[in-house]
Amino acid sequence: MRLVTRLLICSLFLFACSLNALAETASRTPAKTVRVGIVLSVGGLGDHAFNDAAYAGIQKLRQLPGCIVDVVEPGDVAAIESGLEFLAARRASLVAAIGIFANEAVRRVASKYPDVPFVLLDSVVELPNVMSVLFNEEEGSFYAGAFAGLLTKTQNIGFLGGMVSPVISAFEKGFRNGIAFVNPQAKLLIEYAGDTPEAFNSPETGKKLGLKLAAEGADFVYHAAGRTGLGLIEASRRSSFLVIGVDGDQSGLAPGKVAASMVKRLDVALDTAVRAVLENRFKGGVLTLGLADGGIELDISRFNAGLVTPLITQRLAEVEAFLLHRTPASQSTSGSDRPGK
Template sequence: MKSKFKTAAAILALSLGLVACGKKDDSSNKESNNASNSSKAEVSATMVTDQGGINDKSFNQSSYEGLKAYQDEGKIKFDYIESHKDSDYQPNLESALDSKSDIIFTVGYALFDATSKAAEENPEQNYAIIDNENSKNQKNLLGITFADHENSFLVGYIAGMKTESNNVGFVGGMESAVIDRFQYGFMAGVKQAAREKGKDIEVQVQYANSYSDQAKGKNIANQMYQNGADVIFQAAGGTGIGVFEAAKENNKYIIGVDRDQKEEAPDNILASTIKGVGKAVQLTIDDYKEGKFKGGETVSYSLKDGDALGIAYGDNDLVSKEVKDKVEDLRNQIVDGKIKVPQNEEEFTSMVYDK
């Protein structure tokens, strides 16, 4: 198994070696810009990604950017290891121990079994997992979850108000309780818009069974656009990059996920849901430095937590001020508990969003 394990120190050494040989390689400076700061940092961290890696333009990349920003500020030093398939998780976690980091972050609910096993076998090592509860109440593991259904409701409303064909799409990565929150929150928001418009709006739903298959994402999106959808929300990690390609080629609308993705399709994007994974890892590090690491617990972030969860609009005029104002009103109603947003099919039905 080949995994990418990069450290600031290693890349600094490579950079010095290249300079000594009179050669220049810009790629060797990715992690070394603030190596002197990171070498003095009090906290060290290692991140093990899910499939898609740090350039998935989604939750893995957001985690990486949060850690990288703290390294650039001299607050931490960090390594990362990329996973490319399920079988990478366990050996990557074993490799992460070599760094002797204060905290090992695993990014994605799919890593839970491997992370839980590693935490059990290494009780002195601190772990934190993104997008999964600490369901076994392990004392050296922190679960970090997000109320993704809440901001998915908001972009569902945007999609429902924007569609002219009364047909929208949802492309998911892999079926799970986490992606259920995106799907059913989105569908509930579309239903809210449909009720206001007095129209029926169809929602096409399909999963790619991958977070890294861009070709599959593009193919699914092309089919949805051809079948009448004019807006698609993708919650598919790196697979979603293919959905963006389809949106541009079909000149249709798209909604991004997990981080502000407007640069992927500036003329087609309506908005992105923001999952502050980078902020969450930073807050976890802050707690650790203050002796408040919440091992044994699960920390959850929702719309009421500001930067930890929200939406970002594209730099265009595709969403009207009227709709943006209504979205803000809906956000406030969710925060105040006046609107309950479903997290799964059962809640979607019991809350009568299916009618």
């Protein structure tokens, strides 16, 4: 389909350009070796979401001349700090961490090593040597909500979050607004898996809540729940609802059952931070990546392409245009801002 193809081509082109820029920079400074250390988030590799998306970006970095990447996979939140300490003590050129559960650890370790650059993905620590890269998950979730709102037949749509936090609340808010933007009659059913970090690492809970949402009539369920979302996807195999995945492309986990994924381009974020180090222009601060920056995208599964008619494609293009050109005052989901039916 043209919309998705265009988005994917643009994203691939942007990343290819940035990868080439990195390679060119590295070739101009062949004597410089960049050692990047990254501490993954709780849940670890195999979550088919944030950690795996980060690891895909790491693999691309490893292709660059002179770029060495060390990866620490913490067993729990407490292990994040020791991982950061280990990497910073080795005087890494850049130390990376992921998510809100790394906040305090990054704050403490970055304060202890003020000459070491840190990048924190998907959360914020305000220190001179910390680059905080946020993704506009509210914008991406809005797009996902519009997708579900246009395709729902039951007028019941589900949202499964890990635990309540500012980031996950932004997912929920954006998804709700995206649904209302195209289909104000649809109802949003909400479930959260728990109130501790373990809520992102419980596939069994995800399966149970997925079946509960299906029993309540949801025919699309969007999740922001890490490994817990794997249970939701498993539940979809036993029911008629379709899943909208998150962070990475999850369509391969259940072909035909994961209709789309709201992808956060961690590879783009890591690329941005490493390039800043290579070019000696790294500085602390907050950078937000959205649809216009190639930092997020809605990846519609090729297994479900038949759901997306030319009319749906047109409507999604209208939603994309709204997101790309809106101002803060235009974020309302009511009135003439809503695309025609």
